[in-house]
Amino acid sequence: MTRNLHRLFVRSSAIALSIVGFSTTAVAHFQVLYTPEMAPSRANSTRFTMVFTHPVHGGPHMDMGQPEQFYVVSQRGSDSEPKRTDLMKHIKPIDWLSNTKADAGEAQTPIKAFNASLPRSVTRSLGDHIFVLQPAPYYESSEDKYIQQFTRTMVNVGGVPGNWAEPMDLPAEIQPLNKPYANWTGGVFRGRVLADGKPVPNAEMEIEFINHALDQDGRRFGEAGKVKLPQDAYGTQTIYADAQGEFAIGLPRAGWWGICALAIGATTEHEGKALSQDAVLWVQVKDMK
């Protein structure tokens, strides 16, 4: 069963801003781990933005706690050994702003998000660089439960593949069966839902498009959506994995797509309340030009 309560907006101010137009909208929480380019030709310094939000609507956003882990596992070529690099020292808190303009005289309350500016040395090598964010559990008061989304964004430098398809045995994980960083518009993306490295049969999943351009410098999403949703059900696509934990989705538009498998982790309690350990994987899609 879907998370009915999970989809309620969590901040009264956000509700006030959001109520016009989609007061009954079903939206999914997504831990964003964004950098503009997943497949650079050459190594560059990179900046990641971490914001907990509802990407198809560009908000409302939720305050993040200090992340528990942020690291990258890099591998050049299929035969080499993966190398793990801790990146916690690069994480800095930022204020993330609403994408809706406040009325005159009305103050906006930013929410807490994080940035990580990484030197070129982090992605210096050719190959795959799998960035993993383990956020602090977020307390969803409307459900009286915690949500923790183990989030992965994969960057490939130069076209030499590495460990993109290898399971990492995370508590909650989506194992890609296509390269997440190299997808054409109109293509199909396949994956497998794993918990502690084992397939999760029939996992409930949600898919959302980052419909409002993410402005790293402005620390907000764009006000106008790229796609007009014909009806609420189009905002969050809900699917189920099959008996082997595998799934396939279409990629109808260029941009960033988030794939989330809900409540698949083995740990189900945090500080005396229910905990949903989810897996999030981000996929970048480009037009054939």
Place this chain on the structure above:
Amino acid sequence: MRAPVFRQPSFLFAALLLTGAFLFTGTFTATTAFAHSPICNCYNDEENDNKVICEGGFSDGGSAEGVGVKVLNDRDRVLINGAMNADSIFTFTKPDDDFHIIYDAGPSHQVIIYVDDIE
């Protein structure tokens, strides 16, 4: 910035190479290389200004161990002749003259990296 150069062999040429590889097992690495695009990237060693590090690979993730690397001057005279190590890396000391690098994965499968391309 000049783009790396690599070209695909013809089907007939590939078939001849595969036949050759079948006869001479010593060409296994070259056979692997011909089946996929060679990729090479060179950058300055941040710990030693006089050194350049080149990483090799293939589009299928195959190892570049043993793939030849040449450093040549502007008159195409070979200044350094070596090969990728077990980690698919080749490191060399910068020559005094202008130079370019050829990552040589076999005929028609060469990547040329010019000085301007070295980060």
